[in-house]
Amino acid sequence: MTAPSIMAAPVSPAEAPAEPRRQTVRRRLALLALAAVVLVLAYQFAFVGDADAGYVMGLRLRQLGALVVVGAATGFATVLFQTIANSRILTPGVMGFDALFVFVQTIFVAVFGSAIVVDVDVRTRFLIDLVVMSAFGTVLFRWIFRRSSRDLFVLVLIGIVLGSLFTSLSLLSSRLLSPDDFLTLQDLTFASFNTVDRHLLVLTAVITVAAISAGIPLLRRLDVVALGRDSAVTLGVDYHRVVTATLLVVTVLVAVSTALVGPLTFVGLIVANLARRVLPTYRHSVLVTGAALWGIAFTVGGQFLVARVLDFSTTLTVCVNLVGGVYYVWLLLREATS
Amino acid sequence: MIRVEQIAKRYGDVTVLDDLDLAIPNGRLTAIIGANGAGKSTLLSIMSRLLPADSGRVFVDDLDLSRTRSALVATRLAVLRQDTTMTARLTVRELVSFGRFPHSRGHLTPDDHRIVSDALGFFELEELEHRYLDQLSGGQRQRAFVAMVLAQDAPYVLLDEPLNNLDMRHAARMMRHLRALVDERGKTVVLVIHDINFAAAHADHIVALKQGVVVAAGPPAHVMTETRLQDIYDFPIAVHTIDGVPYAIYYR
Numbered sequence: 001m002t003a004p005s006i007m008a009a010p011v012s013p014a015e016a017p018a019e020p021r022r023q024t025v026r027r028r029l030a031l032l033a034l035a036a037v038v039l040v041l042a043y044q045f046a047f048v049g050d051a052d053a054g055y056v057m058g059l060r061l062r063q064l065g066a067l068v069v070v071g072a073a074t075g076f077a078t079v080l081f082q083t084i085a086n087s088r089i090l091t092p093g094v095m096g097f098d099a100l101f102v103f104v105q106t107i108f109v110a111v112f113g114s115a116i117v118v119d120v121d122v123r124t125r126f127l128i129d130l131v132v133m134s135a136f137g138t139v140l141f142r143w144i145f146r147r148s149s150r151d152l153f154v155l156v157l158i159g160i161v162l163g164s165l166f167t168s169l170s171l172l173s174s175r176l177l178s179p180d181d182f183l184t185l186q187d188l189t190f191a192s193f194n195t196v197d198r199h200l201l202v203l204t205a206v207i208t209v210a211a212i213s214a215g216i217p218l219l220r221r222l223d224v225v226a227l228g229r230d231s232a233v234t235l236g237v238d239y240h241r242v243v244t245a246t247l248l249v250v251t252v253l254v255a256v257s258t259a260l261v262g263p264l265t266f267v268g269l270i271v272a273n274l275a276r277r278v279l280p281t282y283r284h285s286v287l288v289t290g291a292a293l294w295g296i297a298f299t300v301g302g303q304f305l306v307a308r309v310l311d312f313s314t315t316l317t318v319c320v321n322l323v324g325g326v327y328y329v330w331l332l333l334r335e336a337t338s
Numbered sequence: 339m340i341r342v343e344q345i346a347k348r349y350g351d352v353t354v355l356d357d358l359d360l361a362i363p364n365g366r367l368t369a370i371i372g373a374n375g376a377g378k379s380t381l382l383s384i385m386s387r388l389l390p391a392d393s394g395r396v397f398v399d400d401l402d403l404s405r406t407r408s409a410l411v412a413t414r415l416a417v418l419r420q421d422t423t424m425t426a427r428l429t430v431r432e433l434v435s436f437g438r439f440p441h442s443r444g445h446l447t448p449d450d451h452r453i454v455s456d457a458l459g460f461f462e463l464e465e466l467e468h469r470y471l472d473q474l475s476g477g478q479r480q481r482a483f484v485a486m487v488l489a490q491d492a493p494y495v496l497l498d499e500p501l502n503n504l505d506m507r508h509a510a511r512m513m514r515h516l517r518a519l520v521d522e523r524g525k526t527v528v529l530v531i532h533d534i535n536f537a538a539a540h541a542d543h544i545v546a547l548k549q550g551v552v553v554a555a556g557p558p559a560h561v562m563t564e565t566r567l568q569d570i571y572d573f574p575i576a577v578h579t580i581d582g583v584p585y586a587i588y589y590r
Contacts, residue, residue, distance in 0.1 A: 220444035226426040227436060230388050230419045235490070236412025236440040282426045 025281050032278075032293040039300045040064060047308050065205065066196040067299040070257040070264070071271070073208045075295030076288045077253035078268030079275065080215060080246050083226050083284065088276065089331045090155055091268040092254045095144070096162035097137060098263030101255075103166040104132055105188045106173045114184040122197050126259050130207070133255035134248070141247045156332075193261055193303050193316065204260045208253060215249040218242060219284040226282060264299075264317060266324020271295040273331070339364050340385065340494060340528070345394035347380055347550075354380045356550035357394065362543075367520045368528045369537035371561075372547035373571050378530045379420070381547065382498050385528070386417040398494060412440035416490040420498040422483050430474070430482045431467040434458055437489030457489040461515060477508030484512070488519065495519065497529040501536060509533070513540045535585050538562050546570045559584055 275290035342360040383389035396403040438450040461481045501509040519525045544561040546554040554561045562584035567575040576587040
């Protein structure tokens with residue numbers, strides 16, 4: 001099982017008494033919030049140039065909305081998922097959730113053709129996506145956790161196998177598509193913040209806020225769940241119910257942000273681990289806030305870099321996968337050697 | 339009183355507990371002994387509601403464990419498991435504060451803080467209270483976990499092999515602490531233990547399991563005889579009484 005050392009947060013002075021440590025946490029949280037706000041403002045107002053200011057502002061505001069929603073939802077969901085999975089290296093993305101999204105899209109296009117994009121209202125399609133992903137995701141995660149909740153590496157392996165399975169199935173089905181349908185599919189499954197539908201954004205924001213609100217009452221019990229199943233049960237936590245409710249919240253959040261912008265596999269892994277590293281506390285109320293702020297800073301900052309500095313010579317997905325992939329391998333190696 | 343009635347547990351063809359009946363006397367230190375695979379830990383897990391039994395029931399006072407809300411049981415029954423690895427990084431005080439969760443649901447009152455401090459004091463952990471668990475020695479770590487169990491302030495305390503990985507000095511110290519829980523705090527303590535001599539020296543009541551049933555139960559002098567030990571462990575064990583305590587000699 002996971003060695004305690006993997007959770008080590010070397011940033012905090014070891015002997016720091018409770019009060020100063022709480023202040024450290026508060027100060028770092030405030031710094032994170034400040035960084036997120038600065039990045040958001042920079043994204044909105046820097047480098048406007050001599051284009052039509054009104055149009056640029058409107059477009060950027062929509063993009064920002066998507067970035068903030070996705071960043072916050074991913075951070076919040078991943079911290080919860082890590083606690084339930086009792087591991088820092090497991091996230092919904094790593095467990096094959098993104099591959100599932102691509103698979104579902106492929107099936108849609110394969111069954112209904114490109115017409116689904118033209119004929120069906122974007123919000124209807126989004127809701128269908130959301131329901132299918134949530135239902136499937138919850139069933140899948142429940143099944144996985146019931147079978148092998150004890151062994152971390154079995155879970156990692158299951159994630160890799162599921163990811164490859166969904167990817168292969170998507171590839172197979174996409175071979176059977178007409179070139180037109182294939183282009184449509186590419187468009188659907190590539191993460192993009194550049195064009196965001198306004199109605200979809202509002203819908204996503206509403207669902208995200210609702211899911212996060214549903215998750216907040218679980219946070220104190222999750223503090224106990226982090227001690228492990230046995231301790232949680234003996235301390236009177238209804239473990240089964242908390243895990244099910246948490247998985248539902250996580251699934252909805254991940255499904256929503258994936259359906260909005262497409263898969264960003266490693267964002268959750270990065271921001272949740274950054275939050276746990278920087279904030280020396282076991283309290284989930286603090287950890288999820290930190291992870292959500294990191295998520296916002298990361299997505300907004302990353303997109304700012306890609307769009308304004310690198311001038312779209314690459315995409316956010318590529319950057320995230322490069323950084324996140326390397327980080328994931330590093331975490332795995334540390335886990336294996338500890 | 340904890341009453342175990344007709345508890346059975348099977349894994350496929352293997353019967354671990356065979357319609358076992360047991361009553362744990364109140365206000366005593368009870369040690370559960372037996373060979374490997376006798377069902378000790380399984381029995382304790384079922385008594386702690388961590389493992390469902392195939393049939394039979396466990397009562398804590400008047401509460402039927404399988405029909406009572408876990409949160410209510412947690413105010414009566416505190417449990418320390420053998421495997422205490424955890425991913426969360428906590429200080430000793432934070433860990434012990436978790437013992438208050440059944441009462442405070444995470445909102446600690448001044449009363450809770452007082453009880454936590456008292457538990458830390460009882461196990462002589464005041465100086466270590468702001469240390470992280472991964473900075474402690476095995477003995478200190480084990481004391482921190484037992485302090486959490488004490489902070490839970492339940493009349494019944496179950497411990498699965500609390501002496502695991504402790505050297506002689508720390509093992510003896512842990513047993514004296516558990517003894518004090520019974521004598522000074524009036525707790526009912528039940529522990530699974532491998533070293534029968536620690537059981538003989540500190541327990542009021544010994545329960546011996548073999549192949550999933552109770553084969554002997556009573557005060558140490560009753561259970562710790564050469565014939566009974568031979569029957570429990572299937573090999574000859576000499577018993578010598580020193581200062582009124584029967585010790586088993588089985589090293590050669």
